[in-house]
Amino acid sequence: MKKINFVMGIHNHQPVGNFDFVFEDAYQKSYLPFLEILEKHPKIKMAQHYTGILFQWIENNHPEFFPRLRKMVQNGQIEMMTGGFYEPILPIIPEQDRIEQIQKLSKFVKKQTGYNPIGMWLAERVWEPDLPGSLYKAGIKYTVLDDSHFKYSGLQDPDLYGYYVTEHNGSPLNLFPICEKLRYTMPFQPPEETLEFLRSIAATDGQNLVVFADDGEKFGVWPETFEHCYENGWLNDFFTLIEDNLDWINLITFEQALEQINPFGKVYLQTASYREMMEWALPSHVIHDYEDFEKWLEEKAQSFNYKHFVRGGFWRNFLAKYPESNNLHKRMLWQKMRFDAELSDSKSRKAGKIKDHIFAGQCNCAYWHGVFGGLYLPHLRSAIYENLIQADNDNDALVKTSEEKKQGWVKVQSMDFDVDGNDEVIVSTDRMNLFFKPNAGASLFELDVKAKNFNLIDTMTRREEGYHRKLFQIMEKSAKQDVSSIHDIVKVKEEGLDKYLNYDWYRRSSLLDHFLHPQTTLERFSGAHYGEQGDFVNQPYSFRDTVKKNVHYLNFQRDGHVWCGDDFVPVSLSKDIIISPLSDELEINYIIQNSGNIDIELWFGTEFAYSLLAGNAPDRFYQIDNMCLQERNLASLGSIPNINNINLLDEWLGLHIRLEFDQETTVWRFPIETISMSEAGFERIYQCSVVFPNWKFKLDAGKSWKTSIKHKIIL
Secondary structure, three states: OOEEEEEEEEEEOOOOOOOHHHHHHHHHHHHHHHHHHHHOOOOOOEEEEEOHHHHHHHHHHOOOHHHHHHHHHHOOOEEEEEOOOOOEOHHHOOHHHHHHHHHHHHHHHHHHHOOOOOEEOOHHHOEOOOHHHHHHHOOOOEEEEEHHHHHOOOOOHHHHOOOEEEEEOOEEEEEEEEOHHHHHHOOOOOHHHHHHHHHHHOEOOOOOEEEEEEEHHHOOOOOOHHHHHHHOOHHHHHHHHHHOOOOOEEEOOHHHHHHHOOOOOEOOOOOEOOHHHHHHOOOHHHHHHHHHHHHHHHHOOOHHHHHHHOOOOOHHHHHHHOHHHHHHHHHHHHHHHHHHHHHOOOOOHHHHHHHHHHHHOOEHHHHOOOOOOOOOOHHHHHHHHHHHHHHHHHHHHHHOOHHHHHHOOEEEEEEOOOOOOOOEEEEEEOOEEEEEEOOOOOEEEEEEEHHHOEEOOOOOOOOOOOOHHHHHHHHHHHHOOOOOOHHHHHHEOOOOHHHHOOOOOOOOOEOEEEEEOOOOOHHHHHOOOOOEOEOOOOOOOEEEEEEEOOEEEEEEEEEEEEEEOOEEEEEEEEEEEEEOOOOOEEEEEEEEEEOOOOOEEEEEEEEEEEOOOOOOOOOEEEEEOOEOOOOOEOOOOEEEEEEEEEEEEEOOOOEEEEEEEEEEEEEEEEEEEEEEEEOOEEEEEEEEEEEEEEEEEEEOOOOEEEEEEEEEEEO
């Protein structure tokens, strides 16, 4: 009789910062019912992986889960897997962090289940060739990767019914290929289809091995899967069918496979992740070409033969594709660098907590975007910053002297923070961290309010995504129909989303200096469809720091030009930011000089962007002294003339931002909203509120115009 060795593995995860109700929903719809069904089928063996974030939540909210899990582990029904505790993309974090994150989860697994894991789940199956060295040091003997990883190295389907050994500088690691076929049949096709596939690859010598390993959330959390898997009984039926065929299906765990079956041989794999992830990592316009080529292969009936030669980009390209992702990553490394420089030798519990906050800041979900991935979700990005800023605060508490804590401090450093070949300016005080980018408009791209562990400028730039053309296609199709199809309704969560597709030509941040065309309107400016008359917004500025009595005067200056009619007039702009210790206030002084020989009329404004997480929440709103706004929510759009202050209040966070102007100004306000896609469809997401004070004035040749803004954070 032909037999097949069958290994199943389930990966369960929720990201740092996800809402508690999301954890609870996933627990009730997937994690708990899956375990309950598995309990009823004691002959079914499998591996299970829970990230440390999820395990901690279960420990705090459903501790009754662990005795049940532990019993199944002790009975040999479940093999536990480990991984990075906070589910980081391992190749992009320091090696010591890789090892410690894995060991942290292994220790937790051992405590809760009694099992000492030797295998791990690799986050997003992001593989780089040096990983075996780190995993070996962490006590790992195997991991699982998509079969496509192996096909990129020239292996074919018959070569993948087993496992391989790889190494890095002599450190070995066993690699199990995940069968793509099974990822699509389980649970989306009748159980019999999986059985037929297993029968088709069974071998007389019984040595073939096939692996299913995938997200646990597809068994209950993904759309319509709870009804399918539990109410309609797919999971119970599947386990019953496997049990009925155990005479030829040898259901084993990964650890048993290593003991019972010899590896096929050695393999060296290229950098890779799963197919879709590598497509999402490509530049947006290239994704269209990639999709068109895949479609062409299918039309020519050549996809099966040549698809394994078609691959997308490299996961790290997300750090180049999205400056916001790169900022998260480099902010994490910056915090880690500070910890290593000041506290690496400390064995104190407080130092351990700082390191744990840094580890939490390495959770991968907010670092990338595709159909999955949370880069466009403000609450996930905010949670990363919250952990990193908390680590910074705790670091301050341990290393700052009592005199520094009493007197406050301001530290200014220039360094290539984001590793783009240009220096950034980082200002650290007892109250704030400020990150400036002199080579891009001297913009302020991060402002940490330390008392709240909150980055005020954690926003996203609106950019074209590869899937946006699908949105246009859906909208076009819907416009030709009286009633949208069910497919279209699922794909689009809001009518008219295409009207919100605006693309920014510069990175959204604060203190961006604009000179507007006389015909500019609020609507066109908010949509980035306007005429910019100057060459200041994203251009280089010089930088100088002057210190007087512990007060720092940061000066950014650019000698640029502004189009005035047909004349490209030389204009000099000086931007001073005054920063004091023990202060939550910035004083921003502008001097604009007409360096030309003709009189000019200018329309100047400076852009502020504030990400307060909710655009339409009643506890987050605009306020102006002695004025009643008809629309005051943070997602509102409007123009307010002749005012000398504007406030943004976040009562939920307990944060009040106040801008005061020394001369009356017109203030434009509008939201930045992105259109992104998730597994549930296209959706509009509020990213931040832009506040744009602007002035029109005449400037004679050789003369200067000045204004001052006070930026206050009131706690």
